[in-house]
Amino acid sequence: MTPKSGNLSPQPYISGTIDMQTFDLEAEGLRALNTALHAQNDTTNQTAWEVINPKGSHAIAVGLDAPIEVTVKGSTGYYCGGMNQQATINVHGSVGPGVAENMMSGTVVIEGDASQYAGATGHGGLLVIKGNASSRCGISMKGIDIVVHGNIGHMSAFMAQAGSLVVCGDAGDALGDSCYEAKLFVRGSVKSLGADCIEKEMRPEHIELLKDLLERAGADAKPEEFKRYGSARQLYNFDVDNAAAY
Secondary structure, three states: OOOOOOOOOOOOOOEEOOOOEEEEHHHHOHHHHHHHHHOOOOOOOOOEEEEEOOOOOOOOOOOOEOOOEEEEEOOOOOOOOOOOEOOEEEEOOOEOOOOOOOOOOOEEEEOOOEOOOOOOOOOOOEEEEOOOEOOOOOOOOEEEEEEEOOOEOOOOOOOOOEEEEEEOOOEOOOEOOOOOOOEEEEOOOEOOEOOOEEEEOOOHHHHHHHHHHHHHOOOOOOHHHOEEEEEOOOOOOOOHHHHHHO
């Protein structure tokens, strides 16, 4: 079956049925793949896609805005799933820098490891990394939820503004440096905390939030095993206790 693919001519050959489209990235190329995926919307019926032979290609499945499922059979380069809205993207491999960067909604699941700044500036949705994540995971996150089954590197959640970062393993140096109101949960050890980041009380609402995120991410850890970290609010431009005076 050949899907609609914008003005691209000739159209790429895509095998499959109405239920599953299989796209050979090595044979057809990245532009044809993303054009075909961008053509999907709430009224199209090609809702399940399988991408084969990615071979570390960059910018796979970026800018999607439809409730479709995309499965990538292999590892990818940088920016996989960037700017995602609505779609569910599953990578059966590892990913390069910037996976799910600036994601708005939907779900991105990485079966392997993730390189630097996974989920950076994400506004919403759920990013699951079943391996380890490198440095700056969740940098400047703005509402995204990130669950890492393994460890994360240094400077993770730097200037994190909103959302939750859940780490089932250990965290590197300078966790949460200059963070705002993001919630950080770590089950293992934290090498060091960044500026203005402190350990905070784990209240019942945090246990419930963490339980939900762990279940959605397919992690078998218990929420009671985690510690919570967040902003001490000493670097804010105003004193929150006197906010009414500003």
